[in-house]
Amino acid sequence: MAAGLGAGALWGLVFVAPRMVGHFGMVDITAARFLVFGAISGLAVFARPAASRWPNAQQALAALGLSVLGFSGYYLLLAFGIQAAGTEVPSLIIGTIPVWMMLLGRPAGLRMSALLPGLLLTGAGIALMIHGAWSAQHGAGSETGARFGWGIALAVASMASWTVYGLLNAAWLQRHTELNATDWANWLGVATGLGALLLWLVAGSDAATLKARPDGMLFAWIALASGFGSSWLATILWNVASQRLSASLCGQLIVSETLFALLYSFVWDGRWPQATEWAAAALFVLGILASIKAHR
Numbered sequence: 063m064a065a066g067l068g069a070g071a072l073w074g075l076v077f078v079a080p081r082m083v084g085h086f087g088m089v090d091i092t093a094a095r096f097l098v099f100g101a102i103s104g105l106a107v108f109a110r111p112a113a114s115r116w117p118n119a120q121q122a123l124a125a126l127g128l129s130v131l132g133f134s135g136y137y138l139l140l141a142f143g144i145q146a147a148g149t150e151v152p153s154l155i156i157g158t159i160p161v162w163m164m165l166l167g168r169p170a171g172l173r174m175s176a177l178l179p180g181l182l183l184t185g186a187g188i189a190l191m192i193h194g195a196w197s198a199q200h201g202a203g204s205e206t207g208a209r210f211g212w213g214i215a216l217a218v219a220s221m222a223s224w225t226v227y228g229l230l231n232a233a234w235l236q237r238h239t240e241l242n243a244t245d246w247a248n249w250l251g252v253a254t255g256l257g258a259l260l261l262w263l264v265a266g267s268d269a270a271t272l273k274a275r276p277d278g279m280l281f282a283w284i285a286l287a288s289g290f291g292s293s294w295l296a297t298i299l300w301n302v303a304s305q306r307l308s309a310s311l312c313g314q315l316i317v318s319e320t321l322f323a324l325l326y327s328f329v330w331d332g333r334w335p336q337a338t339e340w341a342a343a344a345l346f347v348l349g350i351l352a353s354i355k356a357h358r
Contacts, residue, residue: 063354066303066315072296074322076137076288077153078330080144083281088141090272093262094281096134098289100255103248106294110245117249124234125246129253132227133293134261139220147213149327154191155217157320157346160184162225163313164353167232172310172356180314180353187345190338191324228316232309235301243301251294307357314353317346 080091107115117125143152161184164177235241272278303312321343328335335343 063303063307063315065299066307066312067318069296069299069303070316070318071322072292072299073319074324074326076140076292077144077149077323078326079284079288080141081149081327081330083277083284084145085275085277086272086281087267088138088145089261089265090267091281091285092134092138092141093258093266094285095137095288095293096254096258097262098285099133099251099293100253100258102290102294103251103255106244106248107252110248121238121241121249122253125249125253126257128227128231128234129250129257131223132231133250133254134257136220136223136227138261139216139223143213143216143220145213146209147217150191150324151214152217152220153320153323153327154188155214155221156224156323157184157188157191157317159221159225159228159316160314160349160353162221163228163316164310166225167229167309167313169308169310172308176356177310177353180349180356183345183349183352184314184317187342187349190342190345193338228313229309231301232304232312235304239305243305244298247294247297247301250297254293311353311357314350317350321346 076095079095080088083091116122140152140156143155161181164181168174168177235243235246272281275281300312303315307315324335324339324343
């Protein structure tokens with residue numbers, strides 16, 4: 063439980079990163095984060111004994127596929143979604159992952175009726191937060207046309223990508239209990255770093271362009287913080303949770319990512335949540351507690 067909530071707190075940071083360094087492209091932000099992740103993972107791999115250092119062919123293919131679904135592909139879609147639609151609504155869409163994880167990853171013997179309280183509380187929280195975000199968009203006279211809709215579509219695609227990753231990764235770890243959670247995180251990191259390097263070479267900015275942009279030092283610090291904390295450390299924590307909890311309960315813990323993302327967004331904006339946002343946060347927390355009770 064603690065590992066899953068810790069991963070959510072670290073993941074929440076990546077929702078404000080694209081807004082903090084808006085002068086940089088989303089491909090550059092994504093590639094920089096995951097290149098750091100790959101580099102840290104590679105160093106950690108070489109610190110392991112030679113006999114258990116590298117995955118076999120089956121494990122390597124699984125790591126490559128899951129790295130796209132849960133890391134580079136997921137975050138690239140999310141970053142573009144945040145750029146087009148802001149932080150709040152994409153974070154809410156990602157907040158529906160627990161619903162899909164619970165429905166698709168429900169363990170045998172757990173009745174649907176036992177999950178209903180958590181589902182209803184989570185759904186009510188999402189509805190309230192969407193209402194608040196929609197009202198804020200109209201109150202500020204913000205664009206709500208094609209660009210906003212495109213951002214929502216990208217956020218939905220990122221949600222689907224991570225849901226598939228969460229289910230497949232949990233199933234893989236539970237079938238291969240001999241795997242060490244840290245080793246698996248490192249292998250995922252190396253695979254993600256290789257994918258990020260390819261992404262940057264194909265679609266990223268060249269070094270001269272990156273150097274000429276303002277806030278270059280902030281960009282470097284965010285890449286280091288998100289690559290180490292929100293990627294490497296969070297992945298280890300999530301793997302620990304995935305090996306010890308059912309996929310449906312892990313999915314419900316992802317609600318904490320939404321709560322932390324909203325908290326960091328409010329801090330960055332320098333404002334207090336509205337009444338509907340307070341109420342939605344309370345409903346999210348109650349949904350987590352109800353789901354924990356259902357799984358005991």
